[in-house]
Amino acid sequence: MLKKTLIEAVRAGASEVQRFFNNDFKISYKEGVNNPVTEADHAAEKAIMAVIKNQYPDHYILSEEAGKIIQDSAYKWIIDPIDGTINFSKGIPLNCVSIGIEHNNEMIMGAVFNPHLNELFFAEKGKGAVLNEKAIAVSDEPSVLKSCLVTGFPYTYLDSPNGPLDVFDRLIRKGVPVRRLGSAAIDLCWVACGRFDGFYEHKLEAWDSSAGYLIVEEAGGKVTDLKGNKFSPYQHGIVATNGKIHEEMLRWINNEL
Numbered sequence: 001m002l003k004k005t006l007i008e009a010v011r012a013g014a015s016e017v018q019r020f021f022n023n024d025f026k027i028s029y030k031e032g033v034n035n036p037v038t039e040a041d042h043a044a045e046k047a048i049m050a051v052i053k054n055q056y057p058d059h060y061i062l063s064e065e066a067g068k069i070i071q072d073s074a075y076k077w078i079i080d081p082i083d084g085t086i087n088f089s090k091g092i093p094l095n096c097v098s099i100g101i102e103h104n105n106e107m108i109m110g111a112v113f114n115p116h117l118n119e120l121f122f123a124e125k126g127k128g129a130v131l132n133e134k135a136i137a138v139s140d141e142p143s144v145l146k147s148c149l150v151t152g153f154p155y156t157y158l159d160s161p162n163g164p165l166d167v168f169d170r171l172i173r174k175g176v177p178v179r180r181l182g183s184a185a186i187d188l189c190w191v192a193c194g195r196f197d198g199f200y201e202h203k204l205e206a207w208d209s210s211a212g213y214l215i216v217e218e219a220g221g222k223v224t225d226l227k228g229n230k231f232s233p234y235q236h237g238i239v240a241t242n243g244k245i246h247e248e249m250l251r252w253i254n255n256e257l
Contacts, residue, residue: 014113145175
């Protein structure tokens with residue numbers, strides 16, 4: 001029932017995303033630079049929550065726009081109604097709905113759905129990861145120099161030591177292709193299915209990474225923080241790879257080559 005509700009919720013959110021995409025909608029701005037929220041974000045979030053509350057009214061919810069809906073429950077739903085809002089607002093079809101489920105502080109299930117490409121990624125702890133119900137696996141690339149990587153840039157502390165610009169500069173000066181799609185959840189899923197060999201980012205929130213990092217792990221990849229420690233979606237930095245390049249990626253990021 002939990003999986004069925006998760007898939008129903010992610011599809012309900014995506015239905016709203018499609019309804020508003022390339023149509024007129026209101027845009028407002030949250031605190032910070034280039035931090036928009038659209039009418040579609042709120043509509044998608046409302047649709048997602050309606051599905052969850054119908055089946056599990058006592059579950060805890062953490063959602064990007066609504067914040068915390070605290071319940072005394074072992075289950076927590078972590079929701080990003082539109083990951084890649086700037087892309088969405090500009091009509092760029094690289095955006096998605098992302099929902100992760102925690103049980104007793106452990107991520108047990110996640111789904112990421114890009115309705116524009118009709119790509120639904122799903123993983124359950126210990127049971128592997130799928131794209132449109134077909135099993136996926138990370139790539140076999142053993143070298144960072146031969147990898148295709150993906151990242152994102154926050155709008156703050158870009159110039160900090162070993163920050164986003166330093167790491168990007170080191171990689172591209174060696175000819176490593178580093179892409180920027182504008183949706184961390186999609187970045188993670190594309191590592192999981194082998195399109196990218198690795199992903200790193202310095203500042204994500206729990207709703208950006210909760211579903212995607214489980215999908216990477218269940219596809220055979222490795223996910224840590226920027227120092228190589230156990231990953232938690234409640235801290236900002238992330239490195240997600242096929243596992244084979246992980247230790248080398250950490251050295252690139254921390255300028256230890």
